[in-house]
Amino acid sequence: MAIEDKHILNRLYFVAGCMFVFVLAVVFKLVSIQFIQGDKYRDLAEERTIKDVEILPNRGNVYSADGSLLATSVPKYDIRLDAITPSNIVFNEYLKPLCDSLSKFSRKPSSYYQNEIQKARKNKNRYFLLARNLGYSDYIRFRNFPMLSLGAFKGGLIVEQKTKREHPMGEIALRSIGYERFDDDGNVTRAGLDGAFGEQYLRGKSGHRLKQKIGKGQWKPIRDNNEVEPQDGYDIYTTIDINIQDIAHHALLEQLEFYKADHGCVVVMETKTGEIRAISNLGRNKEGKYYERLNYAVGESHEPGSTFKLMALAVALDDKVIDTSDVVDTEKGILTYYGKKVRDSRNGGYGKISVAKALEVSSNTGIVKAIHNSYTNNPKKFVDGLYDMNLNETLDLPIIGEGKPIIPDPRIKNKRWSGIALEWMAYGYGVSFTPLQTLTFYNAIANKGEMVRPLFLREVREFDKTIESFDKKVINKQVCSKETVKKLKQLLVNVVEKKHGTGHGLYSENFSMAGKTGTCQKDYRDKEKLNYISSFAGFFPAENPEYSCIVVIHEPDKSVGYYGADVSGPVFKKIAQKIYTDTPLIDEVETLNVANSSAETQYEQYYDTAQKYKTIMPNVKGMPTMDALALLENMGLKVKINGIGVVKNQSVAKGVRIKKNQTIELTI
Amino acid sequence: MILFISILALIMIASSHSADKKVHEIARLNNEVKELRSIMVEGRKKLMGLKMQSSVVKKMELKGIETSLIPPKKIKVKSQSK
Numbered sequence: 001m002a003i004e005d006k007h008i009l010n011r012l013y014f015v016a017g018c019m020f021v022f023v024l025a026v027v028f029k030l031v032s033i034q035f036i037q038g039d040k041y042r043d044l045a046e047e048r049t050i051k052d053v054e055i056l057p058n059r060g061n062v063y064s065a066d067g068s069l070l071a072t073s074v075p076k077y078d079i080r081l082d083a084i085t086p087s088n089i090v091f092n093e094y095l096k097p098l099c100d101s102l103s104k105f106s107r108k109p110s111s112y113y114q115n116e117i118q119k120a121r122k123n124k125n126r127y128f129l130l131a132r133n134l135g136y137s138d139y140i141r142f143r144n145f146p147m148l149s150l151g152a153f154k155g156g157l158i159v160e161q162k163t164k165r166e167h168p169m170g171e172i173a174l175r176s177i178g179y180e181r182f183d184d185d186g187n188v189t190r191a192g193l194d195g196a197f198g199e200q201y202l203r204g205k206s207g208h209r210l211k212q213k214i215g216k217g218q219w220k221p222i223r224d225n226n227e228v229e230p231q232d233g234y235d236i237y238t239t240i241d242i243n244i245q246d247i248a249h250h251a252l253l254e255q256l257e258f259y260k261a262d263h264g265c266v267v268v269m270e271t272k273t274g275e276i277r278a279i280s281n282l283g284r285n286k287e288g289k290y291y292e293r294l295n296y297a298v299g300e301s302h303e304p305g306s307t308f309k310l311m312a313l314a315v316a317l318d319d320k321v322i323d324t325s326d327v328v329d330t331e332k333g334i335l336t337y338y339g340k341k342v343r344d345s346r347n348g349g350y351g352k353i354s355v356a357k358a359l360e361v362s363s364n365t366g367i368v369k370a371i372h373n374s375y376t377n378n379p380k381k382f383v384d385g386l387y388d389m390n391l392n393e394t395l396d397l398p399i400i401g402e403g404k405p406i407i408p409d410p411r412i413k414n415k416r417w418s419g420i421a422l423e424w425m426a427y428g429y430g431v432s433f434t435p436l437q438t439l440t441f442y443n444a445i446a447n448k449g450e451m452v453r454p455l456f457l458r459e460v461r462e463f464d465k466t467i468e469s470f471d472k473k474v475i476n477k478q479v480c481s482k483e484t485v486k487k488l489k490q491l492l493v494n495v496v497e498k499k500h501g502t503g504h505g506l507y508s509e510n511f512s513m514a515g516k517t518g519t520c521q522k523d524y525r526d527k528e529k530l531n532y533i534s535s536f537a538g539f540f541p542a543e544n545p546e547y548s549c550i551v552v553i554h555e556p557d558k559s560v561g562y563y564g565a566d567v568s569g570p571v572f573k574k575i576a577q578k579i580y581t582d583t584p585l586i587d588e589v590e591t592l593n594v595a596n597s598s599a600e601t602q603y604e605q606y607y608d609t610a611q612k613y614k615t616i617m618p619n620v621k622g623m624p625t626m627d628a629l630a631l632l633e634n635m636g637l638k639v640k641i642n643g644i645g646v647v648k649n650q651s652v653a654k655g656v657r658i659k660k661n662q663t664i665e666l667t668i
Numbered sequence: 669m670i671l672f673i674s675i676l677a678l679i680m681i682a683s684s685h686s687a688d689k690k691v692h693e694i695a696r697l698n699n700e701v702k703e704l705r706s707i708m709v710e711g712r713k714k715l716m717g718l719k720m721q722s723s724v725v726k727k728m729e730l731k732g733i734e735t736s737l738i739p740p741k742k743i744k745v746k747s748q749s750k
Contacts, residue, residue, distance in 0.1 A: 068716060074706040136706035168713035220691040243721060250722040510737055578721070581735065584742040591747040 049213045057204030059165070060233030062177055062194055064240045065277075065458065069168045070177045071194050076164040077139040079130045079148075082156035083120040086147060090154060091121065094147035101145045102130065105138075133164065165194070172249045173240060174292035176279045176399070176456075192295065193456055196398040197236055201460050201467075204233035234467055237459040239275035244268055244579065248278040251574040252551070256282055256290050259556035259567050262531075263290075265297040265435055266551045266571055267454075269443050271539060273472040274452035277547065278575070296552070301403030301432045305520020306362045306564070307537045307550075308428030310488060311441060312371055313359060315385030317487055318480040321374035324356035324487050328373075330365040338419045342368050342427070345519065345563075360494045360501045362517060364427045371426035379422040383409050389479040391433070395440060395453055406432035428520060435535075439550040442516075442537045444476070445492070446545035449485040451476040492516055493542045503536070506569045511580040513540035515549075515572060517564035522555065531555040534567035540576040549575055610634065617664075619654040620647050625668055636660045643668040 033041065062071035086094070099113035120128040134142065139159070142148060148157045165179055178192015180202075190198060207230035211219035252266045263283035269276055283293030294300070316322040333349025335342040344350065344365050350357070358366025375382040386392065386407055394402050408416035408430050416430065424430040436454055444451035453473040460468040480488075492514035495501040502517040515538015523529040534556055539548035551568035561567060606627055609618050614635065620628040628647050632639050638661055651665035652658065717723060725735060 069709065069712055072709055074709045075702045135710055136703055137710060166709055166713070168709060168716050170713075170717070220688055242716070246720045246722050577737070581737065581739045584740045586742045586744055588744045588746055590745075592745050 051211055051213075051219065052208055053211045053219060055207040055209060055230040057206055057230040058232045059163075059198075059204065060202040060235040062202075063235060063237045064242045064245075065238065065275075066241065067237075068242050070173070070238065070240065070242075071165055071167050071179070073163050074166045075136070075161050077134045077136075077142075078132050078160040078162070079134065079139070079142050080158040080160070081117065081120070081128045081130055081148070082126045082152075082158055083117060083128050084124055084126055085152075085156035086150075086154065090147065090150065094150075094155075097146040098148065105141070106131070127158065169242065169245075171292055172242075173245050173279060175281050175295045176240075176292075176298075177238070178399070190400055192399060193236065193238055196400055197457070197460075201236055202233040205231040207231070232462075234460045234462050236457060237461060239270075239277065239455055239458050240279070241277045243582070244575065245278040245280070247578040248571070248575055249280045249282075251571040252280050252282055252553075253290055255553065255567060255571050256284070259534075259553065259560050259562075260288075261553045261557070261567070262555035263293065263296060264551070264553035264568075265300075266549065266575070267297045267436055267439050268547055268549045268575055269439055269454060271443055271446045271545045271548050272452075273455060274440075274443065275455045275458070275472075295399060295401065296554075297435045297550075298397060298399050299401045299403050299434065301405065301434050301437075302522070302533060302552075302554075303429050303431065303520055304433050304438055305428040305518040305533060305535065306364075307438055307442075307516050307518035307535050308431060308433075309359055309362070309367045309426070310445070310492070310516055311386065311389065311391060312367060312382075312426045312428075313355070313491070314389065314445075314480050314484060314488060315382055316371060316374055317484040319374075319381065319385060322355055322370050324354065324491065326355045326370065327352050328355060328358060328366045328369045330358070330363050330369070333365055335365045335368060335423075337372070337423050340420050342423065356491055356494070357500065359491050359516075360498055362495075362502045362519075368423045368426045372423050375422055379410055382422060382425075383407060389441065389444075390451060390476050391437070391441065393475075395437060395475075397436070397454065398456060403432075403434040403437075405434075405437055406430075428518065435550050435552045438535075438537055439548060440475070441479070442539065442550065443548040444479045445485055445488050446514075446539035446548045449478045449480055449482060450474060451479050489514065489542075492538055496538075496542075502563075503538075503565050503569060505565055506573045508573070508577070511540065511576060512542035513573070513576045514538050514542040514545075515569075517569065519562060519564045532558065532562040534562055534564040536564050536568040536572045538572060540579070547576075547579060606631070615657060617650075617652045617654055617656045617658050620650055620666065623647050625666065628666060632664055638663045640665045641668060642666075 059073045061069060061073075064070050095114060095117060096110070099110040099117065102108075102113045103110040117128065119125075131138075131142065143157070143159075147155045149155065151157060167174055167177060169177070174192075176192045178190070178194035178196065180191075180195045180198035181189045183189075190196060194202065205228075207228040209221055209228070211221050213219055248266045248268055252264055255261075256264050261284075263281070265281040266278070267276060267280075268278040279297055281292055281294060281296045282290040283296070284290055285293070313322070317324070329352050330344060330349035333344035333347060342364050344363050346361075346363075349365055350361055350363050353361070353363065353366055355366065355370050357363075358370065371382065392405055392407050394404055396402075406416065408418075408421040408425060410417045410421075421430055440451060440454060451474065453475050455470060455472060457470050459466055459470065479485075493512070495516055496503040496507050496513055498504065503515055506513070515536055518533070518535035518537070520533040520535070522531045522533050531554075533552060533554050535550065535552040537548075537550040539545040549572055551571040553567050553571075556562050556567045606623075610631055612618070618631065620631065623631075624646055625641055625644055629639055629641065635658070637658060640663060645668050647666050647668060649667035652662070658664075721735075728734070
């Protein structure tokens with residue numbers, strides 16, 4: 001049997017050999033995984049459980065001058081429904097109540113939601129949108145709706161949270177507060193201050209940190225070092241005053257609606273510092289509603305019309321080629337230069353008037369003639385005068401998209417200069433400025449000739465620490481001589497105060513203001529399309545100007561009105577009035593202890609009477625009702641009176657004994 | 669020796685668990701902060717809408733009260749102001 005034994009042994013060797021080879025193969029594979037491909041797999045494992053997380057910083061807030069929030073980031077919620085998750089029982093039971101709640105929330109009929117949700121369930125839609133961009137309190141409300149309150153696994157609730165920029169003031173000043181918006185292609189829209197300072201201050205720096213996956217979808221940081229902390233964005237404090245802004249916005253809105261205008265803007269600026277207290281830009285949409293459409297005040301350069309006469313006069317007065325008392329002939333209201341006509345708004349003109357009056361009544365012919373006579377031989381000098389007042393420069397504003405000023409120059413060949421350019425410039429045509437640029441000049445006149453740059457930003461802060469603060473920046477220390485400023489200021493005051501002034505309709509006894517009206521034609525090359533730009537620029541109070549303000553309204557309905565004083569003036573006046581009534585008048589007295597002898601004796605008499613009479617009726621004739629009332633009621637009597645003043649008669653005579661709660665009638 | 673090492677291991681496990689717990693807590697609190705912030709902003713928005721002069725004027729018109737045309741007067745006593 002030995003042979004058979006060997007036979008078995010051979011088989012055994014064979015099997016053992018196979019196993020040995022197999023083991024070798026396993027060992028070889030292990031070694032190759034561990035050492036040859038090891039790095040690759042270790043990386044893969046790490047990738048699954050460890051990641052480098054980017055930590056997004058919080059965007060800074062935008063505040064108004066008094067610390068009210070103008071823009072901040074808050075979480076917003078999208079609510080979706082997984083229409084398949086709820087079981088049939090749950091779905092059938094809660095569908096109707098859920099739709100009722102939804103319809104109550106959105107005012108769409110409940111049946112609409114029932115249809116849509118049922119359709120979604122049939123189409124196996126696991127991502128059906130119920131509501132978008134909900135605030136927190138609405139989100140809580142949604143969570144408590146039937147079915148959704150069962151949560152994600154039974155009710156199919158899907159919540160997506162994202163951070164959105166919110167403007168607590170709503171529509172008001174939206175364009176100027178601004179935003180920074182990224183679209184899917186990575187393009188950025190940067191409007192207003194939020195946009196302008198987004199990159200520099202608000203955005204902050206994102207950090208990153210290695211994290212390891214742990215339960216519940218959370219990641220835990222692995223190491224304390226080797227990471228970058230996120231830096232939250234800084235807060236910016238603007239110069240906007242929400243009270244003035246509110247008034248400006250609503251006053252402008254009212255006027256735009258009344259005159260059915262296309263768009264308009266208003267800017268209020270603090271005279272001394274150039275801080276912008278309010279800026280409103282409203283444009284009309286297709287339905288005729290107004291909203292903050294574009295930043296017209298900053299971006300829209302247009303022909304200023306009559307408000308530019310002030311600049312023209314400033315140059316002429318400073319060059320001493322004209323004085324306000326010079327007389328010009330307005331020649332029946334029509335002048336002709338190279339076949340083109342300059343007309344006055346009043347038919348027949350104003351006859352022979354002084355230059356001062358020409359500005360006050362806003363005579364086109366008067367101003368044009370004065371400028372023509374002085375500069376026709378040397379128009380370069382006039383243009384240089386405008387350059388000297390920095391009118392050809394932009395204001396270098398942080399807000400993106402400032403319009404460029406245009407001034408024709410005979411030395412520059414760009415087809416802007418022509419034989420009538422000087423005359424047309426004199427009353428504000430052919431030149432072009434943004435409302436803010438015009439305002440900056442008016443502010444310089446109000447500020448004794450010192451031209452300051454409009455300031456939107458006061459401070460950049462990180463909590464309580466000031467990172468950077470912005471002070472007033474002077475563009476031109478003295479745009480024209482003090483004497484000229486004084487004259488111009490008086491002219492602007494006269495526009496409102498003098499009976500013949502174009503702004504006299506705005507005159508108020510209570511407070512003073514000064515300014516210039518402007519009614520400028522727009523699209524005048526085509527008579528059919530002719531429209532107007534109504535503006536009013538000025539400052540208040542007239543004596544010691546604190547604020548300057550410009551109102552520009554484009555394309556008011558001609559059938560309702562188009563004169564600057566009627567269309568734009570009232571907005572200006574409302575703002576001036578508001579600021580006036582908000583500042584208390586202060587009366588100072590030396591001391592409170594002033595002895596007033598007559599009051600003193602009267603008081604003593606009253607005191608004596610009150611001490612003496614307890615049960616007997618005193619004489620109250622001739623006493624002020626207030627005193628008599630107090631006296632008698634303290635004695636426990638009921639008093640009937642019929643007016644206020646001094647007591648003339650009493651129903652119970654002096655000296656009569658009285659009872660408690662007896663009624664006394666006093667005739668006043 | 670083994671006892672000591674196993675105690676150390678226990679402590680290690682416990683502390684890593686407590687760290688995990690803290691991460692969850694932080695996430696929860698972060699959410700709460702966000703929620704409270706949005707409540708605050710919502711409240712502020714409402715307040716701002718209510719306290720703006722234009723809305724106060726509208727409400728007061730119903731009661732027949734108008735904005736004053738003259739500013740308030742403040743009387744300052746010199747001897748008492750320091």
